[in-house]
Amino acid sequence: MNKKFILYAVLLAFSVAAPFLFPNYQTQLATLWLMIIVALTWDMTGGQMGYNSLGNIFFYGTGMYVCAVITIGLYYDVGEWTNASRTEIFTFSDRQYFTGMVLGILGAGLFCAASAYFIGMLTFGLRGPYFAIGTLGVAIAAGEIVSNIEWLGGGQGVSMPIYNGDFDTFKTLIYFEYAILGVGLFVFLNWLYKTRFGAAINAIRDDEEKAEAMGIHTLRYKLVTWAMSAFFVGAAGAISAFQLIHFEPLETAYQTINLGIFMVVCVLLGGKGTLWGPVIGAIMFQVFKETTWNYFLGWQWVALGALIVIVVVFFQDGLMGWLRLKRPEWFGVKVEQKTSEAGA
Amino acid sequence: MRTTLFSVATLAFGALGSSAIAMDCETITLGAAISLTGKYSTDGVHTQKGYEFAIQKIKDDGGVKIGDKCYNFNVVYYDDESKGDRGATLAERLINQDGVQYMLGPYSSGLTTAIAPVTEKYEIPMVEAEGASRSLFNKGYKNLFAVLSTSEQYLASAITLAAEMAKAEGKDPSEVTVAIAVENDPFSLDVRAGVVDDAARFGMKIVIDEKLPRDLSDMTGILTKVKLVKPDVLIVSGHAKGAATAVRQIGEQGVSVPMIAMTHCESADVVGNFGDFAENLLCSTQWSETLTYEDPIFGTASNYHEEFKAANADYADKTVPYQVAQASAAVYVFKDAFERAGSLDKAALRDAIAATDLMTFYGGIKFAPEGNNIAKPMVLRQIQGGEYKVVAPSAFASDKLVWPRP
Known part of the structure; x- marks a missing residue:
C-alpha cells in the first residue's frame, strides 16, 4: 500500500514538474494527456464493458463545437463571429476569456454526457461489430452535418478567442487543464472499477445475457458508463478547441481516421480492460508517433500500420496482458511452479 | 597524370573560389510547413518550388544586404499532410525547436488559418502567398501578411x-x-x-x-x-x-x-x-505572365515565366501557375523588408514588412493594416x-x- 502511494506521489510530482522541465515540449506533453484521457475513456466501454465504440470521436468534436458556441455566444453573436466577410474585429478581455473557458469546458462535458445517453438508447441495441460501425456512422454523419451549418462556420471551421497574455503561460495553462482532467479521470476510474458498478459492467462484458438474468439493468449501466466517458471526452475536446485556437469540422473536430482510431490503438497497445493499460499504451503511442512523424516522415503511416499489425498478431492483450502472462507475481497472482513441474 | 593533377588543382581552386563567395554571405533561416502530401500536395509543391526559385535568384543577385553584411535565405520545411492541426503543431516546432524567427506561409487558407494564431502569439512575422480567404484578415493579426488578393x-x-x-x-x-x-x-x-x-x-x-x-x-x-x-x-x-x-x-x-x-x-x-x-x-x-509588371531581381513577368521554366524541367511544357509566382513574391517581400529594416530583429522586420510598398514581377505589393495586399488586381x-x-x-x-x- 505504502509502495503504491509513493509511486503515485512520484508520478504526480513528475506530471506537475514536466512542463517546467521540458518547456519546449509542452504541446507534446499536453497532447499526451489528451491521448491518456481518450484512451482511458475508450476503455471504459471498450475494455471494461465489452462495447467497442469507434464513435467516441463524436464527443471530442461535439465538445469542441459546444465549447465554442458557449464561449463565443456569451459575448457575441456566433453567426457574426464565424462570418468570413465581417470586417469588425472582436476581442475578449481576460475576464471574458476565462469565464468562457470554464463554462465552455463544463458545458461541453455535460452536453456530451447527455448526448451519449440519447445516442446510446439508439445504438446499444447493436452488439459487436455492428455497435462499432453504428457509432462510427454517428461520428461521420455529425462531421458532415456540422460542416454544412453556416452558423458554425461550415467547412471553414471556428477560430476561438485568443488568450491575451504570454503564449508560454497559455501553453502551461492548457497543459494543466488536461493534466487535472486526466488525473481526475484516473482517480475516478480507480474508485469506480472497485465498486459494484465496476463489477456490473465487467459482468456485461463477460456475458450480457447472464448479467441481465442476474437482475442487472444492463441498458442503464451501459448508458451511464458511456455518458460518463463522454463527459471526459467532451471536456477534453473543449480544452483542445482552446489549445488549437482554430479548428475545422472534418479533419480536426470529427477526425475519425486520426484521433478516433489512435485512441483504440493506445488501448490495444497497453492492454484492454485494465486501469494502467490505456495510460501506458497512450504514452507508448505518443512517443512512437512523435518519433515516426518527425524522423521517418513519409513512412509514418507505414510504421503505424506495422505497429498495429504487430500488436494485433503478437500482443493481443497489450503490454499489460503480456506482462501479466510473463510476470504474474507482479499482479499478485501466485503461481505454484514446483507443483506444476511435479505434475508434468 | 599531369592533366589529372591540373584538373584537380583547378577544381580545388574553383571550389575555394565559389566557397569563398558563398562564405561571404551568412544565412537567414525561414520556416515553412507545406502540404507535400494529402489533398493539397499539388499546390504545396508549386509553393515550395516558388520559394526555392526566389531564394536562388536572390542569392545569384548577391543576397540580402543588411548593413555591410550579406545573407542568403534557407528554409526549414515540414510536411503538414494538408491537415490544419498538424500545420499548427509544426509551426510551433519550427519556432520552439528549430528556433525559426521568420515564417513563410503554408498552402491554402485553411492551413494558414490554423498556423496564423501560433505565429501571432510568438510574434513571428509570416509572409504568406497562398491563403486568400477574408477570414484571415478580420482577426486583428499583426504579424500576418499576404501578397495575394483576397478570395472573394x-x-x-x-x-x-x-x-x-x-x-x-x-x-x-x-x-x-x-x-x-x-x-x-x-x-x-x-x-x-x-x-x-x-x-x-x-x-x-x-x-x-x-x-x-x-x-x-x-x-x-x-x-x-x-x-x-x-x-x-x-x-x-x-x-x-x-x-x-x-x-x-x-x-x-x-x-x-x-x-x-x-x-x-x-x-x-x-x-x-x-x-x-x-x-x-x-x-x-492572381497573376499572368503577359502582364507588364517588372522588378530588378526577377525582371518582367514573362522573364520570370521563362526563367522558372528553364530552371524547373517539369514545368517546361506548362503555363507556370500563379501559386509559384506568388510564393516567389513572398520571399522577395522578406528580402526587401530585411534590407529596409537594416537588422535581423523580428519586431523591426515586422514594421518594415507592414510598410512595404513594392513593385514586383508579380504586381504591386502594399499591405492593408489587416495584412492583405491591396495593390494588385485579379x-x-x-x-x-x-x-x-x-x-x-x-x-x-x-x-x-x-x-x-x-
Whole structure:
C-alpha cells in the first residue's frame, strides 16, 4: 500500500514538474494527456464493458463545437463571429476569456454526457461489430452535418478567442487543464472499477445475457458508463478547441481516421480492460508517433500500420496482458511452479 | 597524370573560389510547413518550388544586404499532410525547436488559418502567398501578411462578364442563372461568397449551390443536376484537385454550359492533362505572365515565366501557375523588408514588412493594416486553343471572350 502511494506521489510530482522541465515540449506533453484521457475513456466501454465504440470521436468534436458556441455566444453573436466577410474585429478581455473557458469546458462535458445517453438508447441495441460501425456512422454523419451549418462556420471551421497574455503561460495553462482532467479521470476510474458498478459492467462484458438474468439493468449501466466517458471526452475536446485556437469540422473536430482510431490503438497497445493499460499504451503511442512523424516522415503511416499489425498478431492483450502472462507475481497472482513441474 | 593533377588543382581552386563567395554571405533561416502530401500536395509543391526559385535568384543577385553584411535565405520545411492541426503543431516546432524567427506561409487558407494564431502569439512575422480567404484578415493579426488578393475577388468578375454578355444579347442580367459547386473549405467558401454577392447585385438567380465532397474526387452527381437545370454560368472552386476532377468529369459527361469559370486551372494543368475538355474555360488568376509588371531581381513577368521554366524541367511544357509566382513574391517581400529594416530583429522586420510598398514581377505589393495586399488586381483568363488569354478586366484584356462555350 505504502509502495503504491509513493509511486503515485512520484508520478504526480513528475506530471506537475514536466512542463517546467521540458518547456519546449509542452504541446507534446499536453497532447499526451489528451491521448491518456481518450484512451482511458475508450476503455471504459471498450475494455471494461465489452462495447467497442469507434464513435467516441463524436464527443471530442461535439465538445469542441459546444465549447465554442458557449464561449463565443456569451459575448457575441456566433453567426457574426464565424462570418468570413465581417470586417469588425472582436476581442475578449481576460475576464471574458476565462469565464468562457470554464463554462465552455463544463458545458461541453455535460452536453456530451447527455448526448451519449440519447445516442446510446439508439445504438446499444447493436452488439459487436455492428455497435462499432453504428457509432462510427454517428461520428461521420455529425462531421458532415456540422460542416454544412453556416452558423458554425461550415467547412471553414471556428477560430476561438485568443488568450491575451504570454503564449508560454497559455501553453502551461492548457497543459494543466488536461493534466487535472486526466488525473481526475484516473482517480475516478480507480474508485469506480472497485465498486459494484465496476463489477456490473465487467459482468456485461463477460456475458450480457447472464448479467441481465442476474437482475442487472444492463441498458442503464451501459448508458451511464458511456455518458460518463463522454463527459471526459467532451471536456477534453473543449480544452483542445482552446489549445488549437482554430479548428475545422472534418479533419480536426470529427477526425475519425486520426484521433478516433489512435485512441483504440493506445488501448490495444497497453492492454484492454485494465486501469494502467490505456495510460501506458497512450504514452507508448505518443512517443512512437512523435518519433515516426518527425524522423521517418513519409513512412509514418507505414510504421503505424506495422505497429498495429504487430500488436494485433503478437500482443493481443497489450503490454499489460503480456506482462501479466510473463510476470504474474507482479499482479499478485501466485503461481505454484514446483507443483506444476511435479505434475508434468 | 599531369592533366589529372591540373584538373584537380583547378577544381580545388574553383571550389575555394565559389566557397569563398558563398562564405561571404551568412544565412537567414525561414520556416515553412507545406502540404507535400494529402489533398493539397499539388499546390504545396508549386509553393515550395516558388520559394526555392526566389531564394536562388536572390542569392545569384548577391543576397540580402543588411548593413555591410550579406545573407542568403534557407528554409526549414515540414510536411503538414494538408491537415490544419498538424500545420499548427509544426509551426510551433519550427519556432520552439528549430528556433525559426521568420515564417513563410503554408498552402491554402485553411492551413494558414490554423498556423496564423501560433505565429501571432510568438510574434513571428509570416509572409504568406497562398491563403486568400477574408477570414484571415478580420482577426486583428499583426504579424500576418499576404501578397495575394483576397478570395472573394477570384470569380466575381466572371459574373460581371456574364452580365455583359446577357446585355449584349438583349437580355436582362437578372435572367442569368448561376450554378455553384465549391469545396467546403475557407478559400472556396469565400470564393462562393464573392460570387453570391455579385450575382445578387445583378439580381441573378442561383439555381444550384452545392459542396464538393471532402476528398474532391467526384462531382458526377452535381454535374447530372447541372445537365438537367441548364444554368448559364457554372462556378467551380476546389483547389488543384477540384479543378482536375471538374474538368475531367465535365468533359466525360459532355456537360455544356455557356460559361464555366473555375479556380486553379494552371496549377492542375488542365490543358496538359485534359486537352480539349479544357477549351474555353474561364480561369481566375492572381497573376499572368503577359502582364507588364517588372522588378530588378526577377525582371518582367514573362522573364520570370521563362526563367522558372528553364530552371524547373517539369514545368517546361506548362503555363507556370500563379501559386509559384506568388510564393516567389513572398520571399522577395522578406528580402526587401530585411534590407529596409537594416537588422535581423523580428519586431523591426515586422514594421518594415507592414510598410512595404513594392513593385514586383508579380504586381504591386502594399499591405492593408489587416495584412492583405491591396495593390494588385485579379485577372480572368480564358483557355483558347490551349493557351491562357486574359479576357477581363478590360484594362488588361489581350483577347476577346469566346462565348457561349460550345
